Amino acid sequence: MYHRKHFGLSEAREMIPEMKIKISRIKDLKKTLDDIGYDINKHEYFGGFGPNGTGRYPKELEELVSLIKDISGKGIVIKDLERGLIDFPHLRENGEEVYLCFLLGEEDIEFWHSIRDGFAGRKNISEL
Numbered sequence: 001m002y003h004r005k006h007f008g009l010s011e012a013r014e015m016i017p018e019m020k021i022k023i024s025r026i027k028d029l030k031k032t033l034d035d036i037g038y039d040i041n042k043h044e045y046f047g048g049f050g051p052n053g054t055g056r057y058p059k060e061l062e063e064l065v066s067l068i069k070d071i072s073g074k075g076i077v078i079k080d081l082e083r084g085l086i087d088f089p090h091l092r093e094n095g096e097e098v099y100l101c102f103l104l105g106e107e108d109i110e111f112w113h114s115i116r117d118g119f120a121g122r123k124n125i126s127e128l
Contacts (some may be wrong), residue, residue, distance in 0.1 A: 001097055002115060003089035005075030009128070012088040012100045013109055019076070021082040022067050023104050028083045029064040040064065040081075085119065092128065100125075 006013075033040055038058055071078055071086070077099065079085040084104025090112065092098055101111045101122055111122040 003075065003077075003097065005089060006091045006097070007075070007088040007100060009100060009109065009125070012090070014100075015074070015076075015088075016102065016108060019071070019086060019102065020104065023070060023086060026064060026067050026078075026081055027084050027104065029060045029067075032060050033058060033064070064076070079119070090128075098128075100128075 022073065028038065038061065042091065046053060075089065077087040077089065080086055086102050087099035088102070088109070090098050090100045096114070098112050098114050100109050101113055101119065102109050110125055112125055112128050113119065113121045113123060
């Protein structure tokens with residue numbers, strides 16, 4: 001098993017309204033940081049002026065990190081900040097560990113995929 005926490009479909013679906021708000025905010029924060037030239041992967045501005053010229057991280061980064069920690073702390077896997085893609089670890093009836101997949105813009109959890117196949121291998125939730 002890759003994950004200690006696994007979600008039932010109804011449990012994951014109950015979290016979607018909260019996740020939509022948080023993922024939307026993450027997406028906005030990431031865009032703001034990109035727009036000011038801040039590389040979240042390197043934690044620095046482009047141009048060689050140190051973290052941000054003041055020795056502090058942008059407040060947007062602090063909020064972004066806080067949201068990511070909150071979501072990850074619940075056992076949800078964040079896959080893509082820009083697209084708003086998250087996965088809920090789930091155990092199928094046959095014991096296979098898979099992901100219940102949610103992409104910002106979708107209304108509900110409509111797809112799942114194996115850990116190995118990833119997003120490209122998404123299947124309709126009716127096939128779970």
